[in-house]
Amino acid sequence: MDWITILIVMCIYLLFVLFLGSWAGRGRESSIVEYVAASRNLNFVVMYFLMGGAIFSAFAYLGGPGWAYSRGAAAFYILGYCAFGLVPWWLWGPRALRAGLKYNYVTQAQLFTDRFQSKALSIIIAVVSILAFIQYIALQMKGCAYIFEVGSGGRVPFWAGALIAYAVVLIYVFFGGVRGVAWTNLFQGAFMIVTAWVLGLYFAYSLYGGPSEMFRQIAEANPTHLLVGPGTKMSYAAFATALLVSVLGFVMWPHLFMKSYTAKNERVLKQTILMYPTFAIFMVPVLFIGFAGIMQVKPADLGAADKILPWMFSNMQFPPLAIGLVLAAALAAAMSSQDTITHAAGSIFAQDFVEVLRKEKHTEKQATLWVRISVICFGAISYLVTIFGGQTLVALLLGAYGAIVQLLPLAAATFFWPRATKAGAICGLLVGVLYNFGIVFKIIPQIGDIHAGIQGLILNFIVLIVVSLLTKPMDKDHVQKFVSL
């Protein structure tokens, strides 16, 4: 009956998160700035975990060890992009914050739409973002469903596990808004960090006598596993461009970019960027878990590499209370990303799609209600994708994921190049996104192992510059207000 204890621990955890998230939004005014940007007054600790929760996702907690187990040194790229992902934010984060305060933006597209005076741009950004988000939310839901399946010994079916995760996140995002997301991420982030360190070091010491001995055995058994390049699981070009596209595109994710508007001031924003590399250090023991599994189980016996963390647990004779806590931490990883993205998807659809298409603006209450309805809908769509998603859809969404980095030239042009025009911005974005999809769907041949996003990005910049120079400059006073922020 161990599974009952495990499920009780997980349920207690979920109830606590539900309470915390709903409580955080209690007594707050019903306005868009509060619901989407927490009235622009989040402090450093909350901002730090809010941003950290986005990277400590199901991918990091389950996929990270899976990569270390199956691909070895290729997993080091996760540390690199995690550490440097926020660095580009130092350049435009404070400017975006000032712009948000001055012109009342709450989403990324509102900034770009205002700069380039284009509603079409808002709709394109909304569509690209939402396509990418649904895949991301579905990934987290799958992670949650799998955790429930493992925790209950198969008694909670996949669909029910995903449904529980959807319902819990939905309730506190609905009532708490971004403030609910932030406070739950603070708790979940701290919980995950402690668990990751304890587990990573425990496995390395209990199974091998320490990390050095663990890696020595791996290097002897499989000399190429701790290397990248020819004859390994990742080529040089694939490693370098995957890391570069992740660093350049990380803050371009709309749910992260729009957090520029939630920070209390520039100091808080810069403190968050300064401390963010610590999350990469927290990831080191997470990778240890995957490395520890290499000498313990053969890939054929394991099935999917992402199952390595749960497998290690089910074969180590842990007490049910400990298993419950660890699975709760894995749930925390998945939910801390799912909530941020669900909230952002709802906000973007309501603000950048619905609001843009309407002739008359919604009132504050109506706009907030639209965001809440959108949050429910996107959660539901993501749930359906999780349960019924086919391969074509997955491929489409994977393409959208690579497309996010195509928003980078818009940010660069907004803050640093007044000569950029509406036509240049739209053409560049479309070329970059379509080229990326072309490679994903194998219509366009991929050049070497260079990431499709990087190839699209180079084209995107070229088209933006050429088309802008060929078209009439935009009003000087208007464009100058963005570069002089």
Next chain:
Amino acid sequence: MSNGTGTSGYGITIFKPGTPPGVRARGIIFFIILCILILMEAFYFLFANSARPFVLGMPFGMFFIVLVIAIEFIALLILYFLEENDMQKEGGR
């Protein structure tokens, strides 16, 4: 990396008008340092594509990545305090 606004007002504008030359120089230096660190991570295999020696319990490649992260943190820390110092001076004026 100059403020090439020129007379047209449409040139590349890296710094806000009126930014002191010292602050501009510092911005450029840190920009270059951080770009080099990012490239060192992306092309780490040029320097440390090796399992041995094991340092702090990690294979050499992993240790190198972590070392660059530590250097990045120090660089950001210095930049933060320099900018903080500037902000306090501005506040004091």
